[in-house]
Amino acid sequence: MAEAFFTGASGILCLALLLDALVGDPPRIWNRLPHPVVLFGRAIGWGEERLNDAAQSEAERRRRGVFLVALLLSGAAFAGWLLHRAVAGLPYGWLLEAAIASVFLAQRSLYDHVRAVAIGFGEDGLAGARRAVSMIVGRDPERLDEAGVCRAAIETAAENFSDGVVAPAFWYLLAGLPGLLAYKALNTADSMIGHRNARYRDFGRAAARLDDLANFLPARLSAALFWAASLVLTGADPAESYKATLRDAGKHRSPNAGWPEAAVAGALGLRLAGARIYGGETVEDAWMGDGRSEANPDDILRALSLFRHACLALLLAVALSALLLV
Template sequence: MLLYQNALALLFTAIILDAIIGDPKWLWARLTHPVVVIGRLITVLERSLNRQSFSARRRKAGGVATAMLLVGLSSAVGAAVHGLADLHPAGYALVVLFAAILIAQKSLYEHVAAVRDGLLREGLEGGRRAVAMIVGRDPKQLDEAGVSRAAIESCAENFSDGVVAPIFWFAVAGLPGLIAYKAINTADSMIGHKTDTYREFGWASARLDDLINLPASRLSGLLIVAVAPLLGGSAGGALHAVRNDASKHRSPNAGWPEAAMAGALGLALAGPRIYPGYTVNDPYMNRSGRKAATARDITRALQMMLGACVLLALLVLLGAVFL
């Protein structure tokens, strides 16, 4: 297919389009976002295949079938859009548009920056309201440092999940790979929980999400390490934190970008956290770092993320030119 010969050029165009436009609220107030469509499909499948009257074995099998169906359908949609590009040049624009929609550079920046702005404009309560939009922990239990650390952790982890992973899977497998990635990542966020309701049904989606995020999480950490000295951070500190602490994170993937960000900024991230109804006692990423994070540290984290986005875009552009 001719499209695959131009995949990296299309990907670079999508990265730039997302950086400029992002996810405008006015548009998605009128249209249904593809991730919402994926979420609705997951809900339908969950209601049908995860009934509490079913045995644990049957619910687990239903979860495996759900994950397989999501990968198959999403890949088929991506392949169909690719096919349109083979038939008509306008199809290339559709590929770029789909890819830009599913990459989250600008929207991630805006959500994290909203926490910083909330702290600066309205104090702790403003920060708590904004951070509740991007993390699951109990905002009432967070002081200013806790709000700031939560925002920075979300920035680092979602840089991997929302930016690097979609770009990586498009580069590897085109639009089918990107949409399949988003489908599994969405399923993990909806059903990949270790609760009585989802432990069996969400098992396959959670394990598959861990697998497909593995390469992007490592790349995310390396990108942060690479840009750190250019933006007032410490590459050595980032590498040290990744080497010593990334594997201690409860997630097999989130520890890489979080540890890199923590070491680059000289902060201690993760650690004990309070969620509604329960507490986790995780180790710190870069445990010797400063715990008293502030709104200024959120700005520094956003600068690191932007620098890493630019570096990633340049790598894609180099690939488009020379490969």
């Protein structure tokens, strides 16, 4: 019975989620070896440097961007297939596959990075929190006040729950290691070249559009998991979480990020998103939620509690599906 549970995709994912939550990304390993996502980044940077030629027409740059994404996704999916084949025939191969899958989940690392912002406030005030938040957001930390730093940390926890935890889990369930690796490669490409500036607007269009599509369902599932988490977290408001999501998510400039952000904002009685500054340029966005915009360090800790409960809700949902399939 136990072996049957763990040999299916849902059971392997359960174990991967547990491994990631308990171990995360051990520095002793990844200080010596390049993380797979780092390798994806190097491949994308290498391709972008050679293919993204500003002298080419907009149409040609779009075609080259499509070519790079197609090459990246096919290579990542093939690597995932090779890894699956390599461990499938081994004794306890399901355990090895779970360990591989856990590398591409971000529960522990995301929790630790966001918690570091709250710790920064306690150890060195606003200066310490700004240093910590600069590791996880692209905004200029020196232009963020206390509330801005806190909102940035909470927004990171919300949005990255979707594309760092739920989406990888979703694509693993749908397509195994090939789907998981292809998704992580695409998400890395979007973070590197999927920007709306002059350099990447055309070349990165394919990466940005495909990433939006790949995250469409996971983003909405993430909101539902935050609703479930707010049902059991003391002080959270599940009704307002649901209400804020339906009211505000569609107003976000991203077709996906607004769903988990609005769900968290409503659950915690906050306002998130709004106008933000990236590289000296102001990005105008709608507010998610109608609570306090003056977030504080305690709100970061509340958001992390909600995040933990949402991760547990995901684990229980996957475990239930594994039991039903045994």
